[in-house]
Amino acid sequence: MKDHDDLRRVREEDPYFAGTLAKGLLILQTFVSDPRAHANSEFAAKLGLSRPTVSRLCKSLRALGFLDHDERLDRYFIGPAAVALGYPYVINTPMLATLRPAMQELADRIEGAVSVGVTMDLDVVYLETCSHEEGTLKRPGVGAVRGIVETAMGRAWLAQLDADERRTFLARTERERPEEHARCSEGVRESLAQYARRGFSVNLGDAGFGVLAVGVAARLRYGPRRLLFNCAVPGFRTRKTQLLESIGPQLVQLVGAADRQSGLR
Known part of the structure; x- marks a missing residue:
């Protein structure tokens, strides 16, 4: 997350950058990593903004429905307009309606979860998850955010970058999220080394959620972003052998079918 100093540097580099708008959006973005209610003082401390600035921004966001305010607690919650804003993005995900039955069928077959997402800065955002009804994997759901290096789908995305882009991205992750990078670096290296041969990336539990997963980057795009698929158990x-010999190839088959249906091969 950027702070006030980061915004100032961007504004100096780009005179068309709307700093006030960016500050308001950063307040909303605070809830992505910390979804609980926040006081003005917390926003100010996290973002490096003055209390009066935060107060004005929060009142504006509240008036538009993006924040709700609890008078008793004197804290702000994310508002319903934020949910409504994301809805058009989700419902316009390419091929999602067509793919959902196949995703559910695979989730039931492996007694796990099949998800699709896209990258956003250092993270992936989940756009849909189909879960086995009797399984324990009911999350992540729509809108959930996980680090790119933590997820099999994120590692599949990394495998599609050229070497220079990948080095730049991983250096930034190491700089900005050192604990996440250290925990996942070995798994990332293994996935990158084997992706071309296997056709999918893996996560053997190093994300810390007790979950094993495989990931595939589709050719299918949503605007400039590849659709990424994750299969978790x-x-x-x-x-591990089941993950590599059965679940991974099944996800590759699902994504390949999606690419072919969309006219991509």
């Missing part, structure tokens, strides 16, 4: 009842 509980680590306590899935062997």
Whole structure:
């Protein structure tokens, strides 16, 4: 997340950059990593903004429905307009209506979860998840955010970058999220080394959620972003060999079918 100093530098480099708008959006973005209610003082401390500035921005966002305010607690919650704003993005995801039955079928077959998402800065945003009804994997749901290096789908995206872009991205992750980078670096290296041969990336639980996963980057795009697919199963009842020999190839087959249906091969 950027702070006030970052915004100032961007504004100096680009005179058309709307700093006030960016500050308001950063307040909303605070809830992505910390969804609880926040006081003005917390926004000010996290973003490096003055209390009066935060107060004005929060009142404006509240008037538009993007924030709700609890008078008793004197804290702000994310508002319903923020949910409504994301809805058009989700419903316009290419091929999603066509793919949903196949995603659900695969989730039931492996007793896990199949998700689709896109990258956003250092993260992936989940746009849909189909879960096995009797499984334990009900999350992440629509709008959930996870680090790119933490997820199999994020690692699949990394595998599509050229070497220079990948080095730049990983250096930034190491600089801005050192703990996440250290925890996942070995898994990222393994996935990148094997992606071309396997056709999918893997996560063997190093994200810390007790979940094993495979990921595939589709050729299919949503605007400038590739659609990314993730297939996750509980680590306590899935062997690595099953992940590599069965689940991974099944996800590759699903994504390949999606690419072909969209006219991409």
